[in-house]
Amino acid sequence: AQRVTQPEKLLSVFKGAPVELKCNYSYSGSPELFWYVQYSRQRLQLLLRHISRESIKGFTADLNKGETSFHLKKPFAQEEDSAMYYCALFVKGAQKLVFGQGTRLTINP
């Protein structure tokens, strides 16, 4: 069955430190993966998609099919990065996004 696992519910790092939010998936086909973010009092929004191989707000995510992972990384965390982050997998047959449980990231000054 298709599943997205984010093992850390809470993650706290200091400003300027590197940050990595973990995401592992289970899927029988070729995965399409995304990261969505929800800042305080804002709507959930797309941060980045692996197919675009883009860097958004300094964040990157690399798909590792061998480890079935799609970890989100940023070399130097900023206070404005504090938010709830969700990893998501597109399920082709059902045409839907399956989300992980989310990780609340807190950047300490």
Added chain:
Amino acid sequence: GAGVSQSPSNKVTEKGKDVELRCDPISGHTALYWYRQSLGQGLEFLIYFQGNSAPDKSGLPSDRFSAERTGGSVSTLTIQRTQQEDSAVYLCASSAGVPGPPVTGELFFGEGSRLTVL
């Protein structure tokens, strides 16, 4: 409107009552999704509409839950005989295309309807 609109933003109801939650997607978006956001549960998929039809209703938790979409636009999620475990934030999202290849459409979310069942 400029974005996905949901109403009501907050609903407090008594156990056993029926509730209706409304979603107004971005104009022209053919795909519409309902998710439930609970503490510790992440985002739980409920149902997906392509136009007015719902190819996937597998996420609806029980037969107390139903949803419809009319005119390829507004959608209503109805919960009958509400239970305390139904308390959550119900999120609606729309997309110009499915969020996978070849379009890989972005989901645009509403602010959610917070349901509290006493």
